[in-house]
Amino acid sequence: MGVVKKFSGEVVVYGVGNALKKFIGFFLLPFYTRAISPSEWGVIDTLSSAVIILSVLLGFKAVDAGSRYYYEAKDEKEKGTVLFTVLVLSLFSFLPSLLLAFFSKFFSEVLFKSGLYAQAVCISCLTLPFVLLNDEQGWIYRYRKAPWRFNAFILLKSLLNVGLGILLVLQLKKGIVGAQLATLLSSAMAIVYSYLSFSRKFYHYHFSWYWAKKMFRFGFPLMLSGMLVWIYSFADRFFILSYKTSAEVGYYSIGSTFAQPLSLLNMAIGMSFYPFFMSLYEADRDENKSHAGKTSDVLWQYYLVVGFSLVVFLSLFAKEIVQVVATRKFVNGIVVIPFLLFSDIFRQSATMTSLGIFIKEKTKYYFYIVLGISCLSLFLNFLLVKKYGYVGAALVNMISNFMYFLIAHLISQRLFYVKRNYVVILLYFIPVFVFSVGIPLLEILYGKHIGLMIKIFMAVFLWLLPLLLGLVSVNQIKNVIQQIKK
Numbered sequence: 001m002g003v004v005k006k007f008s009g010e011v012v013v014y015g016v017g018n019a020l021k022k023f024i025g026f027f028l029l030p031f032y033t034r035a036i037s038p039s040e041w042g043v044i045d046t047l048s049s050a051v052i053i054l055s056v057l058l059g060f061k062a063v064d065a066g067s068r069y070y071y072e073a074k075d076e077k078e079k080g081t082v083l084f085t086v087l088v089l090s091l092f093s094f095l096p097s098l099l100l101a102f103f104s105k106f107f108s109e110v111l112f113k114s115g116l117y118a119q120a121v122c123i124s125c126l127t128l129p130f131v132l133l134n135d136e137q138g139w140i141y142r143y144r145k146a147p148w149r150f151n152a153f154i155l156l157k158s159l160l161n162v163g164l165g166i167l168l169v170l171q172l173k174k175g176i177v178g179a180q181l182a183t184l185l186s187s188a189m190a191i192v193y194s195y196l197s198f199s200r201k202f203y204h205y206h207f208s209w210y211w212a213k214k215m216f217r218f219g220f221p222l223m224l225s226g227m228l229v230w231i232y233s234f235a236d237r238f239f240i241l242s243y244k245t246s247a248e249v250g251y252y253s254i255g256s257t258f259a260q261p262l263s264l265l266n267m268a269i270g271m272s273f274y275p276f277f278m279s280l281y282e283a284d285r286d287e288n289k290s291h292a293g294k295t296s297d298v299l300w301q302y303y304l305v306v307g308f309s310l311v312v313f314l315s316l317f318a319k320e321i322v323q324v325v326a327t328r329k330f331v332n333g334i335v336v337i338p339f340l341l342f343s344d345i346f347r348q349s350a351t352m353t354s355l356g357i358f359i360k361e362k363t364k365y366y367f368y369i370v371l372g373i374s375c376l377s378l379f380l381n382f383l384l385v386k387k388y389g390y391v392g393a394a395l396v397n398m399i400s401n402f403m404y405f406l407i408a409h410l411i412s413q414r415l416f417y418v419k420r421n422y423v424v425i426l427l428y429f430i431p432v433f434v435f436s437v438g439i440p441l442l443e444i445l446y447g448k449h450i451g452l453m454i455k456i457f458m459a460v461f462l463w464l465l466p467l468l469l470g471l472v473s474v475n476q477i478k479n480v481i482q483q484i485k486k
Contacts, residue, residue, distance in 0.1 A: 004248030015035055022264055023110045024158035028165050029257065032179065033326040035169050040176050041330075042249030045256075046241055047124040047180065049234040050111075052129060056226040059132045061219030062089040063139055066455035068218055069211060071072045080204025083140060085202065085211045085275040090132040101125035112246060115140055116123035123180040137194040140202060149198055166405055188347075228370045232377035232400045234395035239385040252390040254326055254331055255336035258318065262310050266348040269303060273352060281359060293355075293418040300352045304425065305450075305466045307348070308432045311341045315436035319443055335444045337393035343394075346401040354408035358425055373404050391445075424469050432462055 067088035073079040101105070105115045139162070141150035164185055168178030187320035219315070252461050280292040314321070319333035326333075357365050377400040384392030435458050442448040466472050 002338045013275065013351050014245070021154045021158050022068050022100050022260055023161055024155075025283050026257070026260065028162055030169055031166060033174075033254070033330055036175060036179070038250035038254070038330055039245065039247040041253055042237075042241070042246035042251075042474070043112060043120065043176055044179055045253035046246065046249055046371040049237045051124055051127060052234060053126075053227065053230045055093075055131045056223055056230065058093040058128060059090065059135075059160060061223045061226065062086050062215050063132070063135045065215035066136075067139055067143075067219040069214060076179050077204050079143075081206050081208050082204055082211050083143075084203040084205055084216070085208050086136055086139075088207050089135075089215065090136045090214065090456045091129065091313075093129045095134050097125050097128040098406075100128075101314075111197055112279070113239065117176065118134070123177065123184055127180070127184045129185065129268060130184060130191060133191050134187055135377070137191055139463050140194075144202065146198070153190060153194050153198075156193060160189055167400065177328070188306050201476050212417045225367060227371060227372045227400065228367075230462060231374040232370075232397075235378070236381055236385065236397060238379040240390050240393050242361055243386045243391045248390040251330065251333035252336055252393055254322070254330045254333035254391075255394065256299035257339055258322060258325075258333075258337055259340040259344060262307060262344045262389065263355045265307065265310065266344055268351075269348065273299070277355060278359075289416070293416065296352065296355060297418050300349065300469055301425070303348065303352060304428070305472055307345050308466075309463055311345065312432060314338075314341060316439050316459050319441055319451070332444055333390075334440045335391050338433075338440060339391075339394035339398045341436070342433065343398040346398070346405040350401070350405035353405070353418075353420075354412040355418075356412035360416060364409075369404060369407050369411075376400060376403060424471060426470060428465055428469055431465065435462060 036044070063086060066082055070082050071081055072080050101122045105118035106126060108115050108118040108121045111117075111121070133181070138150060138152065141153065153312065161182055161442050164182035165179060166394060168174045168182050172178060174181065206442065237249050237252065247364040249302050277292065277296055280295055281289055284292040313337040318337045319331060356362075377396060380399060381393065384396055386392075388395070439450055439458075443450055467474065
């Protein structure tokens with residue numbers, strides 16, 4: 001019980017830290033959106049997406065591999081050697097990042113059909129090693145079970161980013177370059193703080209080719225999978241940029257930003273769901289593990305109720321929220337918010353309902369599914385983004401994640417069957433989807449005015465729908481609230 005309590009406490013602490021990081025980042029939004037145009041916002045988002053894929057390629061997944069072999073090391077000295085080997089491999093990324101920065105004008109012309117953003121591209125390239133080093137430092141806190149120190153690290157980085165962002169973008173009027181420079185400098189300063197105050201004492205300053213080779217072998221398949229995930233998660237920005245304009249990327253990005261409250265919920269569930277389910281699964285003495293399966297289904301239904309409630313609020317009142325937080329010039333981005341929210345719902349549902357693949361150790365299916373979905377995503381982006389722009393990209397994102405959920409769920413059901421009430425869930429999903437998608441489309445694409453009282457009435461009806469359908473009861477809601485308080 002003590003181990004479980006300690007684990008749960010660490011999960012909560014890490015969850016609080018990540019939530020604070022998201023909140024502080026969101027704090028910059030009203031300032032940036034008043035100083036940066038949708039087109040410039042699109043440039044920032046495109047460069048951020050490029051940094052993600054390049055960090056996957058240049059980092060060799062060394063941090064992930066280190067998390068595997070750190071616990072295999074037999075003593076503290078060898079653990080320190082593993083940590084230092086990961087550090088050196090992360091530092092190696094400075095060489096290719098400098099080379100990429102040298103060609104920043106060329107990349108600016110390729111991506112944005114203009115050399116005007118060469119300086120911003122250069123800074124993004126130089127940011128790459130610091131992204132990897134931030135991950136490397138963050139994992140050391142987890143290895144050493146120091147969640148509060150981890151929170152101090154990410155909180156410092158977030159606050160530095162806010163302070164430098166306000167100084168460079170608002171005070172000094174540096175625009176995109178200022179925003180990129182704030183990210184680079186805050187990351188560098190946080191890494192120096194982390195090294196001097198905590199991590200340096202855990203390294204054994206000896207590079208090991210033995211561990212490096214093992215990390216390369218372990219990390220290469222993960223690197224391929226990471227590239228595939230990037231294709232159907234972030235490549236849509238580049239399709240929009242190719243077929244349309246950076247302003248449309250900006251609208252898409254702002255919609256993604258306002259979908260983040262659901263991402264926080266998914267993050268919290270993702271950190272604790274598998275350990276909780278596996279403890280039930282191992283304790284279930286029934287041959288078919290029926291109690292564990294039933295509990296997982298109930299938890300999924302609870303998630304859908306909470307998730308769909310967030311979708312309703314963020315979609316129906318998107319216009320009012322965006323106009324207050326990000327100004328009217330970004331309001332076109334509300335059209336994609338419901339699509340991206342449902343995409344997150346499907347992605348998390350895939351995690352919660354594909355348990356058979358996990359417990360039967362058939363994880364190869366995940367690679368095959370991701371490969372197929374990536375191909376589907378590329379094909380649909382070619383078809384829909386050219387015609388429908390950023391709205392088409394959001395639609396592709398949702399379809400891709402729905403197909404991922406559907407295929408993973410069907411495979412899992414064959415490996416570990418769980419009885420589910422699909423009819424009731426479908427009756428709940430359809431009106432939520434119709435109203436959540438329909439209202440922003442009517443307001444932006446068709447110019448219809450939907451009164452606030454009408455939206456409130458719709459929202460209340462959809463929030464009460466789970467009770468009417470019997471997905472949850474009043475007593476269950478009371479019990480959940482009591483458990484949260486406890």
